[in-house]
Amino acid sequence: MQVTEVAAEGLKRAYKVVVPAGEIEGKVDARMKTIARTARMPGFRPGKAPVTLLKKQYGRQVMGEILEEAVKTGQEEAISSNNLRPALRPKVEVTSFPDGGDLEFSMDLEVLPEVPEIDLGALSLTRPVAEVEEAQVERSLEGLGRMRRHHHPLKEPRPAETGDLAVVDFEGSIEGVPFEGGSAEDARLDLGAGRMIPGFEEAIVGHSAGETFSFDVTFPADYAKADLAGKTAAFAVTLKELQAPHEPAVDDDFAKSMGTENLDDLKAKIRGRLVEEYEKMGRARMKRALLDQLADTYAFEVPAGMVELEFQSIWTQLQQEMQRTGQDFAGMGQTEDEVRDEYRSIAERRVRLGLILSDIGTKNNVRVEPQELQQALIEQARQYPGQERQVLDYFRSNQAALDGLRAPIFEDKVVDLVIDKAVVKEEKVSADDLMKDPDEEATPSDEAQEAAAHGENA
Known part of the structure; x- marks a missing residue:
C-alpha cells in the first residue's frame, strides 16, 4: 500500500492511496477459499464446488467487501503513518479501479489544530460575591405568602x-x-x-x-x-x-405548613437556599468571564467542517424559534445575511472554545466517570415520568445523544480545574447586581457564545 500526500494547506490535507492489485487479488482468493469450505451448490458436495463457479456466484459480493475493507485499511494507514488527528470523518472517493489493476482512492480531511499552551496559573478571574441580607429573606417569605394567596x-x-x-x-x-x-x-x-x-x-x-x-x-x-x-x-x-x-399570615403555623419546625427554621432554610443560589450565580458569571478570556486571548485556525456543523445546528435552532414566535429578520433589525455572519462567528467561537477546553482536559487527565454519566442519565429520565425506561434505552443505544450528556459534565469539570489553578479574587457586589440576567448587559450574539466542550475524544 502506498500513501502519498498531495496537498497540505492550513488544516486541510489530501492524500492519494494506492492498494496494489496483487494485494486485492490475494484477499479475494483468501475470502473465496473460506467460502468454498462451507458453500453449498447444486450437484456438488459441501466444500467441493469449483472456485470458478463460486466466483461467479459470490465474486461481486466478495469484491465489494474487500474493496470496502481496503479503503478502510488505507484510511487507517494514511492517518497512522502521518500522525494525523482528523477533525471529522475523512471524505474518500475511489478514483481508479480497473479490472485486475491497482485500487486508487483519494482522501480529503481536516486535522485538529495544535492548541496553544495555556498557563492556567497566569489566568486572572474575579468571583462576584453577595451577602444574604435579612431584607432578601423577608422578600422570599413574602413570595411564599403570595404563592399561598x-x-x-x-x-x-x-x-x-x-x-x-x-x-x-x-x-x-x-x-x-x-x-x-x-x-x-x-x-x-x-x-x-x-x-x-x-x-x-x-x-x-x-x-x-x-x-x-x-x-x-x-x-x-x-x-x-x-x-x-x-x-x-x-x-x-x-x-x-x-x-x-x-394572603395567610407568615408565622409559625405558616412555617409548619411548609414542612419546617417554626418561622426561624423556615428563615434559616431560605437563607441557605439563597446562599446556594448566589454561589451558583457567582460561578456562572466567573465561567462566562473565563470563556470570554480564553476566546479573546487564544486565536488559532479551526476546522471549517466543524464550524459548518456547529453553524447548521444553531442556525436550525434559530429558524425553529423564529417559526414558533412568528419573528422575522426585519423584526430583529437585521438582514438574513447579517444574522448568518453573526451566527457563523458564534459557531467559530464555540468550536475554538470547545477545542481549548478539550485540550486542557486531556492534558490534565479530566475524565467523566461512569457514575457521573449514569447520574446525568437518571436526571434526564426523570424529566419524562412514565417513560423512564424508553429514555434510558434511547441514550444507551444512541452514542451521539450520550455524548451530548457527557459534554457539559466534561466542560464543567474542566472549568472547575481552571478556576482552581487560576488567580481568583473576590469582588463584593449587591445581590441584585449578582442575580441580574447577564444577557441584558450583553450584545445579542453573546447569548449563544457559551462553549460546549467537544468531549474527551476531540
Whole structure:
C-alpha cells in the first residue's frame, strides 16, 4: 500500500492511496477459499464446488467487501503513518479501479489544530460575591405568602384594585380586524401580575363588576409575535366578577405548613437556599468571564467542517424559534445575511472554545466517570415520568445523544480545574447586581457564545 500526500494547506490535507492489485487479488482468493469450505451448490458436495463457479456466484459480493475493507485499511494507514488527528470523518472517493489493476482512492480531511499552551496559573478571574441580607429573606417569605394567596368574593361591591382576581370577557381588534389570541371568555386575570401586555391589567383597575368598557393598548416593540409587535389594539372588556386577595399570615403555623419546625427554621432554610443560589450565580458569571478570556486571548485556525456543523445546528435552532414566535429578520433589525455572519462567528467561537477546553482536559487527565454519566442519565429520565425506561434505552443505544450528556459534565469539570489553578479574587457586589440576567448587559450574539466542550475524544 502506498500513501502519498498531495496537498497540505492550513488544516486541510489530501492524500492519494494506492492498494496494489496483487494485494486485492490475494484477499479475494483468501475470502473465496473460506467460502468454498462451507458453500453449498447444486450437484456438488459441501466444500467441493469449483472456485470458478463460486466466483461467479459470490465474486461481486466478495469484491465489494474487500474493496470496502481496503479503503478502510488505507484510511487507517494514511492517518497512522502521518500522525494525523482528523477533525471529522475523512471524505474518500475511489478514483481508479480497473479490472485486475491497482485500487486508487483519494482522501480529503481536516486535522485538529495544535492548541496553544495555556498557563492556567497566569489566568486572572474575579468571583462576584453577595451577602444574604435579612431584607432578601423577608422578600422570599413574602413570595411564599403570595404563592399561598387565594381569592374570595367581595363582601361589599367596590372598584377593581391591584391584586384582585378579575373574571372578564374581552375582544381585541387592530384597525377593526380581530386577531388571533385577541379574544377570550371567562378569563381569570390576577391584576398586577403582569401576565397580559403592558397596560391591559391596569386598564381594568377602577372598574366594577358588571361594567363593559373599552381601551387601547400597544404591543411592545419586541413582542414575540412579529405581526403584532408595536401595533395598537382596541379591546372591549366586560368585567363579570371581582374577587379580593387573601394572603395567610407568615408565622409559625405558616412555617409548619411548609414542612419546617417554626418561622426561624423556615428563615434559616431560605437563607441557605439563597446562599446556594448566589454561589451558583457567582460561578456562572466567573465561567462566562473565563470563556470570554480564553476566546479573546487564544486565536488559532479551526476546522471549517466543524464550524459548518456547529453553524447548521444553531442556525436550525434559530429558524425553529423564529417559526414558533412568528419573528422575522426585519423584526430583529437585521438582514438574513447579517444574522448568518453573526451566527457563523458564534459557531467559530464555540468550536475554538470547545477545542481549548478539550485540550486542557486531556492534558490534565479530566475524565467523566461512569457514575457521573449514569447520574446525568437518571436526571434526564426523570424529566419524562412514565417513560423512564424508553429514555434510558434511547441514550444507551444512541452514542451521539450520550455524548451530548457527557459534554457539559466534561466542560464543567474542566472549568472547575481552571478556576482552581487560576488567580481568583473576590469582588463584593449587591445581590441584585449578582442575580441580574447577564444577557441584558450583553450584545445579542453573546447569548449563544457559551462553549460546549467537544468531549474527551476531540
